[in-house]
Amino acid sequence: MKRSHIFVFIAVLLLGLLALLISAERADRRDSSGQISTKLEQQETRQEESSRVSTEVDLSSENRPSGSPGGQASKEDGKKAASGAASKVSRPTFERSTSSSGEGASSKDSGDAQNSEKVPGIRVGVAVVGKKGELLFGPAEVVVRADSIWGITALGALDATGLPYEMSPRFPDLVVAVAGQRNEGQSGWMYKVNDEVPLVAASKRRLQEGDRVIWWYSTSISNPPPQWSSLKKSG
Structure with a gap:
């Protein structure tokens, strides 16, 4: 009679241990699956963000040549500013070269006149x-x-x-x-x-x-x- 009680006790103990093991294993699986799903969600989020950024970059690069009115205006303003700066730089040089060439021509003419007077x-x-x-x-x-x-x-x-x-x-x-x-x-x-x-x-x-x-x-x-x-x- 005592032996049967012992066997029952052992069996109950084993069942309890088994139940604990099973529950622990399930908890581990849940944790691992949760971590995996979290990692997947993070990866998907990163991919979405990178794709969105690349799309925005592509759109901005496509819009620059044809551009919005503001972009065209800024580009034209830049061209006008550059051309204005170039004209400001080159114009004095041109005037100086013209004046210097005029002076050279007049000096040459006067030199020719003097030479003609010197010719016997x-x-x-x-x-x-x-x-x-x-x-x-x-x-x-x-x-x-x-x-x-x-x-x-x-x-x-x-x-x-x-x-x-x-x-x-x-x-x-x-x-x-x-x-x-x-x-x-x-x-x-x-x-x-x-x-x-x-x-x-x-x-x-x-x-x-x-x-x-x-x-x-x-x-x-x-x-x-x-x-x-x-x-x-x-x-």
Whole structure:
């Protein structure tokens, strides 16, 4: 009889322990499941927040180019401010460069004028007589400059008259036409300096201050050259 009571007591004790173990296990499961669910909820919350932030960033970046009126206004204001600043910086430089270039041009012109005054030149008398004895130029004084194409020579005096003339392509020092009157056969253009008919090309005959140069169209060697005094009277 005592043994049966002992067995019953042991059985009840075991059942109680078993019940405690089962309840403890369930509590652990609840805690673990609760922790897991809490972690899942936290992860979901973080994902939602990150997705929302990225969406807002995307929306803001998309709105910047096309933009709202305020964004466009600020962008335009920024451009205006930048352009205004650039104009403020570049404008004085431009004015300075313009003024400096103007000063340079004026100084260059004055320098050229001074140089032109320094270039040596002489005054000579020139007359040009055509094939019919008509005066094509002068007699008058001209200035023959050293920096002219032919220098201070008899040909330079002809060039100083402004009359059109042509040179021979075969003989560069030979004048073949003056004022449209061309050399023909034994007739053609000759020149003399004072009372001398030089035997050198006109581009080689140097002149001095006050010389008198006559260019005339000679139709015959036997005809004498024109005289300055007679040309002066007829002129």
